[in-house]
Amino acid sequence: MLSFWATLLRGLLISSLLVLSSRDAVQAQALHSAIIQADGTLLTWGQNTFGQLGDGTTADKVTPTKIGAATIWRYVSTGSQHTLAVRTDGTLWAWGNNSNGQLGIGSTAQQISPVQVGTDTNWQSISAGQYHSLAVRTDGTLWTWGEDTRSPQQIGTATNWQSVSAGTQYAMAVRTDGTLWAWGSNAYGQLGLGSTSEQTTPAQVGSDTNWQSVSAGQAHTVAVRTDGTLWAWGDNTYGQLGLGTTVVQQTSPLQVGAGTNWQSVSAGQSHSLALRTDGTLWAWGYNIYGQLGISSRTRQSSPVQVGTDTNWRSVSARAEHTVAVRTDGSVWAWGNNSYGQVGSSSLLPYLNPMPLQVSPFTNWQSISSGGHPFYNHTMAIRSDGTLWAWGANNFGQLGIGTAVTQQFRPMQVGILSLWKSVSTGYNHTMAVRTDGTLWAWGNNGNGQLGIGSTTQQASPVQVGTEADWQSVSAGQFFTVALRTNGTLWVWGSNIFGQLGLGPGFDSTQPTSPVQVGRSTWKSASAGYNHIVALGTDGTLWTWGANSSGQLGIGSLTRQTTPVQVGSGTNWQSISAGQYYTLALRTDGTLWAWGDNSFGQLGVTSINRKTSPTQVGTATTWQSFSTGRSHSVGMRTDGTLWAWGANSSGQLGNGSTIQQYSPVQVGSDTNWQSASPGEKHTAALRADGTLWAWGYDDESQLSIPSFSAEPLLLLSSTNAPLPVELVRFTATAAGAGTVQLRWTTAQESNNAGFAVERSSDGIHFDAIGWVDGSGTSSHGHEYSFRDTQLPQGALTLYYHLVQHDQDGTNATSQVRIVVPRQVSGLHLEVWPTRFSAEGVQLYIQAGQYGLATVHLLDAIGRVCCQREVMLDGSVTLALPEMAALPAGVYLLRVQQGRYHVITKLVRE
Numbered sequence: 001m002l003s004f005w006a007t008l009l010r011g012l013l014i015s016s017l018l019v020l021s022s023r024d025a026v027q028a029q030a031l032h033s034a035i036i037q038a039d040g041t042l043l044t045w046g047q048n049t050f051g052q053l054g055d056g057t058t059a060d061k062v063t064p065t066k067i068g069a070a071t072i073w074r075y076v077s078t079g080s081q082h083t084l085a086v087r088t089d090g091t092l093w094a095w096g097n098n099s100n101g102q103l104g105i106g107s108t109a110q111q112i113s114p115v116q117v118g119t120d121t122n123w124q125s126i127s128a129g130q131y132h133s134l135a136v137r138t139d140g141t142l143w144t145w146g147e148d149t150r151s152p153q154q155i156g157t158a159t160n161w162q163s164v165s166a167g168t169q170y171a172m173a174v175r176t177d178g179t180l181w182a183w184g185s186n187a188y189g190q191l192g193l194g195s196t197s198e199q200t201t202p203a204q205v206g207s208d209t210n211w212q213s214v215s216a217g218q219a220h221t222v223a224v225r226t227d228g229t230l231w232a233w234g235d236n237t238y239g240q241l242g243l244g245t246t247v248v249q250q251t252s253p254l255q256v257g258a259g260t261n262w263q264s265v266s267a268g269q270s271h272s273l274a275l276r277t278d279g280t281l282w283a284w285g286y287n288i289y290g291q292l293g294i295s296s297r298t299r300q301s302s303p304v305q306v307g308t309d310t311n312w313r314s315v316s317a318r319a320e321h322t323v324a325v326r327t328d329g330s331v332w333a334w335g336n337n338s339y340g341q342v343g344s345s346s347l348l349p350y351l352n353p354m355p356l357q358v359s360p361f362t363n364w365q366s367i368s369s370g371g372h373p374f375y376n377h378t379m380a381i382r383s384d385g386t387l388w389a390w391g392a393n394n395f396g397q398l399g400i401g402t403a404v405t406q407q408f409r410p411m412q413v414g415i416l417s418l419w420k421s422v423s424t425g426y427n428h429t430m431a432v433r434t435d436g437t438l439w440a441w442g443n444n445g446n447g448q449l450g451i452g453s454t455t456q457q458a459s460p461v462q463v464g465t466e467a468d469w470q471s472v473s474a475g476q477f478f479t480v481a482l483r484t485n486g487t488l489w490v491w492g493s494n495i496f497g498q499l500g501l502g503p504g505f506d507s508t509q510p511t512s513p514v515q516v517g518r519s520t521w522k523s524a525s526a527g528y529n530h531i532v533a534l535g536t537d538g539t540l541w542t543w544g545a546n547s548s549g550q551l552g553i554g555s556l557t558r559q560t561t562p563v564q565v566g567s568g569t570n571w572q573s574i575s576a577g578q579y580y581t582l583a584l585r586t587d588g589t590l591w592a593w594g595d596n597s598f599g600q601l602g603v604t605s606i607n608r609k610t611s612p613t614q615v616g617t618a619t620t621w622q623s624f625s626t627g628r629s630h631s632v633g634m635r636t637d638g639t640l641w642a643w644g645a646n647s648s649g650q651l652g653n654g655s656t657i658q659q660y661s662p663v664q665v666g667s668d669t670n671w672q673s674a675s676p677g678e679k680h681t682a683a684l685r686a687d688g689t690l691w692a693w694g695y696d697d698e699s700q701l702s703i704p705s706f707s708a709e710p711l712l713l714l715s716s717t718n719a720p721l722p723v724e725l726v727r728f729t730a731t732a733a734g735a736g737t738v739q740l741r742w743t744t745a746q747e748s749n750n751a752g753f754a755v756e757r758s759s760d761g762i763h764f765d766a767i768g769w770v771d772g773s774g775t776s777s778h779g780h781e782y783s784f785r786d787t788q789l790p791q792g793a794l795t796l797y798y799h800l801v802q803h804d805q806d807g808t809n810a811t812s813q814v815r816i817v818v819p820r821q822v823s824g825l826h827l828e829v830w831p832t833r834f835s836a837e838g839v840q841l842y843i844q845a846g847q848y849g850l851a852t853v854h855l856l857d858a859i860g861r862v863c864c865q866r867e868v869m870l871d872g873s874v875t876l877a878l879p880e881m882a883a884l885p886a887g888v889y890l891l892r893v894q895q896g897r898y899h900v901i902t903k904l905v906r907e
Helices: 002-007 879-883
Strands: 025-029 034-037 042-046 061-066 073-078 082-087 094-097 111-116 123-128 132-137 141-144 147-154 162-168 168-176 178-182 200-202 211-216 220-225 228-234 249-255 264-267 271-277 281-285 300-305 312-318 321-326 331-336 353-359 364-369 377-382 387-392 407-413 419-424 428-435 440-441 459-461 469-474 476-481 488-492 514-517 521-526 531-537 540-544 561-564 571-576 580-585 592-594 609-614 621-626 630-637 642-644 659-664 671-676 680-685 690-695 705-714 723-732 739-760 767-774 780-785 796-804 809-811 815-817 825-830 837-846 847-857 860-869 875-879 887-895 898-906
Touching: 034 073, 034 082, 034 147, 042 073, 061 705, 168 211, 220 264, 220 271, 220 440, 228 561, 271 321, 281 312, 312 377, 353 387, 364 419, 364 671, 364 680, 377 419, 377 428, 387 469, 387 540, 428 469, 428 476, 428 540, 459 540, 488 705, 531 571, 531 671, 571 621, 609 767, 621 671, 630 671, 642 671, 723 796, 723 825, 767 780
Parallel strands: 025 073, 073 123, 162 211, 211 264, 264 312, 419 469, 521 571
Antiparallel strands: 025 034, 034 042, 042 061, 073 082, 082 094, 094 111, 123 132, 132 141, 141 147, 162 168, 168 178, 178 200, 211 220, 220 228, 228 249, 264 271, 271 281, 281 300, 312 321, 321 331, 331 705, 353 690, 364 377, 377 387, 387 407, 419 428, 428 440, 440 459, 469 476, 476 488, 488 514, 521 531, 531 540, 540 561, 571 580, 580 592, 592 609, 621 630, 630 642, 642 659, 671 680, 680 690, 723 739, 739 767, 739 780, 739 796, 796 809, 796 815, 825 837, 837 875, 847 860, 847 887, 887 898
16 A cells, blocks of 8 residues: 555545634644644644644643644644644644654654744645645645655646645645645545546546535545535445435535535544534534534434534534634534543543542442443442442443433432342343342343343343342353352353353253352352352352363363362452452452463463462452453552553553552552453442543443533633632532632633533533622632522532633533432431420422321331421421330431431430
8 A cells, every 4th residue: 555655646645634714723633633723822632642742742631732832823734643733934843653754854753842844934734644744835836745755745746736635545635726636545436536446646526616625534525616515425334425315435526405605614534514604513424422513423414503503613523523613712622532632621531540530429339340342331339229320331231221322420220229239241230139139131142131031121120039139240141149048040151161050051041040059159250251159168169161271270171060279268259350260368368360461360470370379478458359351459458459451541550551460559548349340440439439440432430531512622712711710619518509619819801700500511501600800910719609409410510601801701620519409308307305395307308299207216117107298398397206205216208219317316
């Protein structure tokens, strides 16, 4: 392919130039973004592996970052891993990856800060590709460099080139006479020449002379004519041509609709966006990451309007995200944020190598992370017995009863509050309730749910009628569970003998629980295709697949019945990973065996172990858990340790380097438990807070990594923020009230603050206004009290929109609050020690409905009962309690799934 592109004047082209007005220029391509503000400053954000952001580092930036102090930038274009920009003096600058000379500086040295390309001062427009660059000079000549050319070389002798756009292995260009030209790869007809033949020199597209602008995508092209019509051709697999169909390809330009008011258009990887002269923005094509900005992830084969705004000025569609500017200078972005290229603080990038608190709640009790390589999901139980789920839901594994493919934030599973334990498999989930019943949901293609069929379930379904289940562990496509009588039961796939039913049963796939082995089991853990179990006598047993020595029996022979590991009787706890196993002894030592390709055994070498090998010399291990290729463990001092694969930061130690022995996660000493998934980890602290780190492609960290709606990045491109916030807090201040406080360092023309609230963290509404202090050299303190909370809201999100006196505004970061009314009920009782007068109750409810008041004695018997209709708040007298004998009582108020309890003393 390189020789082909050498014939094309050494060009492998993948990005398109979006030439905007002189006030601003945006180019969003591949995995980083850039914008030139109205005052000439340059901002970049996103991936920075090769220094393509130009900030002098190689660290990714998840929000817009100013590049240097210069305010003389005019145009910018982002390639796959490099960036080009033109200054107001006509000089050309480049930075980032330069392995193929794509920077044009005469060498292949990588640059992490802008470096001038030659000494010419007549550069007009630019287009950065993957390993290649294109540019037009003010004299109308077209130039290229990259691949095997390290300095700009002229293409032909024509002097009437106006603009150029580079697509993946092809290029489109417009001349000043309105003709359109194309060259390069043409497998999908993206050149528009009526064929699929490659073109090694610029060829004219038709004979029309009214082409105004053109944008080349991955394999499709869109263009606008001077009569305001919109045209498209090339690949149409995802409807990216906007023709109303998904006909595979078009080899000649076809008009998109009948509109004649199209102003500009931009082609992304497989989606397109365009502006009309009335200021409306339209999108179509691929939409899996919400890159169309239409509040859904459904692909569109015809143009669909983005919101209802009529003040869009420019737009750039690239890869899987979009950046756009409005006429007020505000900058917006949406779509995939895998490396921070959307640039919004409300989204996470894919890779998060440090622990993040991902929920405002402080009553998390246990957690389990799924380990599927593509469908990661997480389940957790709170101290009130409620079950919550988030992440991938392709098979209904979240149990929330819907077909939604992802759940960004924790969502309650049903309304019951009696869940005891939960276990996540590859794409199915098992859980035990406090009444001893066993429940299952998710993928069931191999009968892994144990419900007597292979029907997939999107909501919890009871497994049989037994009420003596003690624990359960979900494997890849099978499940193992323990009953209180010590018997062990299995069901699902048995292709590797992992159910332990003996030889001859390898093809057996029971869809209901079948007993395995003896009746003196203490615990069991399901791996990828093997099981490890403990006997009540402290012995350790394994069976199933053994290709990596994961059974720990000194060989690689698989076992179809339980086989004892050694002769030890001091094994305490176990955890089966994908192809490896960890186990803890009563003396506090940790042992590992099986696959060690990524260091997941923690034994310093990469060699697999077929017998238990001690992890270090520590004797203070308390608990541990295995993932797909990494492990985590807690010690008795409350410290958390991790080791193994770390390409996505799943170890939480701030790096992406895999570790062959345990490394401490931070310095905190209050970790309670942790659960590693495929490429992420979730953990709980002793204070009940929930933390997560690692990969977030399926929102498994409970914070989305993409947005299907435009997100505000910069409210104004005219000047730095006129007000600097040094503090902004939002806290629950009693039932039904949230108190906001913020402090400024200094103020400039500050008109005031609009307080905005959201129930989902995406849609914000103004709820109040606080006047500012104009211009002041010193700080001021402000506060706002929100007493009109939405009923039933479990979590509320607040931000401030600071308004300047000239009409511009800026938005603060978001603060998350769990209202005191989150339980749904607030109860006050007086007196709490009573005699002849009885008691009075003040009850405040978050929703309308009937509530039941019970008074229970010390052994749980109901002494009196009252029903009351709650709508807001009510005061209730209970004089009958005066007749009760002396003693301690519990007063319980319940409304639906909410309840509150308080203790009373009858003197």
